[in-house]
Amino acid sequence: MTAGRFTNKQRIKLRLAGLAFCPRCDKAVELLTFDEAARSFNTDLQDILLLAENGDLHRLYNRRAKVMICGKSLVDFFESRRTRLLDSHFVNSMSA
Numbered sequence: 001m002t003a004g005r006f007t008n009k010q011r012i013k014l015r016l017a018g019l020a021f022c023p024r025c026d027k028a029v030e031l032l033t034f035d036e037a038a039r040s041f042n043t044d045l046q047d048i049l050l051l052a053e054n055g056d057l058h059r060l061y062n063r064r065a066k067v068m069i070c071g072k073s074l075v076d077f078f079e080s081r082r083t084r085l086l087d088s089h090f091v092n093s094m095s096a
């Protein structure tokens with residue numbers, strides 16, 4: 001486990017800056033609400049909830065103990081999803 005790398009004092013500083021420590025990313029990440037996450041990727045709330053449920057998106061608590069989405073997991077997930085879509089499109093166009 002590497003989660004002990006940040007001291008409590010550092011964690012508080014991160015939260016004040018609008019960041020939070022994500023143990024799964026092992027770094028400071030931006031937090032987004034489920035709504036913001038859905039809007040920024042043109043998807044619906046249901047999609048985001050499902051992905052969070054599956055663990056594809058990391059859930060973190062902000063300083064008001066509200067569940068938020070790890071910004072890094074969101075970007076990483078949608079990047080890989082888009083790459084897969086592009087790949088399959090590429091394969092289809094090659095075989096056409």
Ligand SMILES: [Zn+2]
Pocket residue numbers: 022023024025026029058070072073
């Ligand atoms: Zn994360």
